[in-house]
Each structure stands twice: as C-alpha cells, then as structure tokens.
Amino acid sequence: MTAPEEFAERLRSISRLTDIPLPAIAEEGEPKHRLEEFLDEHGDYAQCSGCKTHIYWFQHASGKKAPYVASGENMGVNHFIDCPASARFTKIHIIDA
Ligand SMILES: [Zn+2]
Numbered sequence: 001m002t003a004p005e006e007f008a009e010r011l012r013s014i015s016r017l018t019d020i021p022l023p024a025i026a027e028e029g030e031p032k033h034r035l036e037e038f039l040d041e042h043g044d045y046a047q048c049s050g051c052k053t054h055i056y057w058f059q060h061a062s063g064k065k066a067p068y069v070a071s072g073e074n075m076g077v078n079h080f081i082d083c084p085a086s087a088r089f090t091k092i093h094i095i096d097a
Helices: 004-018 031-042
Strands: 044-048 054-059 065-069
Touching (some): 031 054
Antiparallel strands (some): 044 054
C-alpha cells in the first residue's frame, strides 16, 4: 500500500519537472485523488505497448517527454523506471491508446 505522502511527493515532483503549477486546492484533500486529477487534467493519455499499462505523457520543462503511470499503487511513477517490459523498452514502444 502506497503511503499518501508518496502520492503527494510524486505530484510535487511532476509539477516541478513540468512547470505546471499545482492548483490552490492541491494542499487539501486526499493526495492520491489530487494526483489522479492532475494527471488527467494535464497529461496525454496513452497505453504502453510493452506492458499495456495506462500512462499519461507529460513534457518536462527540459523539453523531454516522460510517461507517468495513470493508476494503481505506482500512479505518478515515471514509467521509464517501472515498466516490466523495459528490457525492450524504447519510446517507439509507446503508442497512443
Ligand atoms: Zn510498460
């Protein structure tokens, strides 16, 4: 079970990396739900063709794009890191859902 503070930290991390400000309401409410809303509002929904995990693409302030896990215990984790198909994983393997 992922601790609420972990979801809150993932949310802050994505906000920082993407320069997308957290909404004022972001300091209130359940962190997992806030993260879910942030991903849904700002990310581009897709599915990893390597493992079928549902993801959201975000563009970092650096210009690089990164996929974040859309739901579950790993929600908000960079999918480049947690993809179980990472051995054959490249950007090419991620397609739009
Ligand atoms: Zn994957």
